[in-house]
Amino acid sequence: MAVRQQALEDNKSAAGTPLLDVRDLRVYYNTVSGVSRAVDGVDLSVRRGEILGIAGESGSGKSTLTTALLRLTKPPGFIAGGSIIFHSRDGELVDLMKVSEAQMRSYRWRNLSYLPQGSMNSLNPVMRISDQFEDVIRAHSDRSTQEIRDIVPELLRQVGLEPHVAKMYPHELSGGMKQRVIIAMAVALNSDLVVADEPTTALDVHIQRVVIQTLGALRDNFGMTVILVTHDMAVHAELADRVAVMYAGSIVEVGDVRQIFKDPKHPYTKGLIGSIPRIGGERRRLSGIQGNTPSPTNWPSGCRFHPRCPYVMDVCPREVPRLLPIRDGQARQKPLVACHLYTEVQAESGGRDGGQ
Ligand code: SF4
Secondary structure, three states, X not given: OOHHHHXXXXXXXXXXXXXXXXXXXXXXXXXXXXXXEXXXXXXXXXXXOOEEEEEOOOOOOHHHHHHHHOOOOOOOEEEEEEEEEEEOOOOOEEEOOOOOHHHHHHHEOXXXXXXXXXXXXXXXXXXXXXXXXXXXXXXHOOOOHHHHHHHHHHHHHHOOXXXXXXXXXXXXXXXXXXXXXXXXXXXXXXXXEEEEEOOOOOOOHHHHHHHHHHHHHHHXXXXXXXXXXXXXXXXXXXXXXXXXXXXXXXXXXXXXHHHHHHOOOOHHHHHHHHOOOOOOOOOOOOOOOOOOOOOOOOOOOOOOOHHHOOOOOOOOOOOOOOOEEOOEOEOOOOOEEOOXXXXXXXXXXXXXXXXX
C-alpha cells in the first residue's frame, strides 16, 4: 500500500478524538537570580488530525512547553509537575510523565516526532539521506532494509523532493530541503504527533512557503496531528485549525483560528493581532502592546498581563484568572479565555475544556 494511503487509513478513523491532554504542566529553570518559572500551570488538549498553533512573544514559554511535552527538557531546566496524558490508537491512556526514560525513547519518533528550531542541522553530515532514513525507521519500526529502500523515494516525493535526493549528503541540500527530509522521516513512521518548533524561522520567503505547504500536507494528505510553534501569526493564520496563545508561561486563550483572528477575546491576543500589518483594506494605525514581557523569575501578581493591560481592573493584580470557556454567540466551539473581563460576567460552569 502506498505510504500516503496507509497513513490516511490509519489516521482518518481517529480524526477529532483526543490525542494529548496536558494538565498543570510546570517547567522551571534554576538560575543565578532564582527559579525561573518558564512554563507555569499549562492546560492544553490536542485532538487527532488537527494543527494546533502555539503563539506568543519570545520568552512566553512556547519552546519550553514543547520540549517538555516530549520530556526533552535539559538541565538547568526541570519539569516541576503536571501530567501529559497520551491517548494511544488502541485506547490506552499513558501519562508520559510517569513512564521510564527507555519507554519514553520508544514513544519519540514512533508516536511523537519533534522538529526542533534549526532541525535541518540535526541530519548527520557524513551520511547519505537514504542511510539516515534507514537508521531512523529501523530503530522505531520492524520494516526490513529492502522495504525501507523501497519507500524512501515515495516519502521524498510526498514532501515535494525528487527521489535522487536519497543519494545526496546534507551539505548538498538547501535548508528547506533538509527540513522536508526531517518531515518525511516523521511521515515514514506515521507518528501520532509532529511537534514543529519555529519551522520557518531562518528560511527565505520562498522556502518558508514550501515548508508551510509541506506541514499542511501532513494534515491534509496523511491525517497527521501537528503542534506548530511560532511567533509568526501569519503562519498560524495560514496553517492552524486552532490557536493557543501563551503569555508569561501560561495559556491565556485557546480558540478556532478564525475566531482568534476575527474576534480575539483576551487583551493580550487583541494586542498580538492588532500589531500585524495588513496588505490592502482600510489604512489603520498598528496598536501593538505597551511595555515588555516580564521576567519569569518574578512574574507580576494576579493576572501576569496586568501591568500592560489597557483594561486592567482592581481585581486583576490580586487574583489569577482561570482559563475558562466563554459564550461566543452560537459558536459550537467556545473559546477558552483567562481574563477577569470574562470570568466575572460570562464564564460558564462545566469544566476547563468547554468542548475544545
Ligand atoms: Fe487585563 Fe485584567 Fe484581563 Fe488580565 S485579567 S487581561 S489585567 S482585564
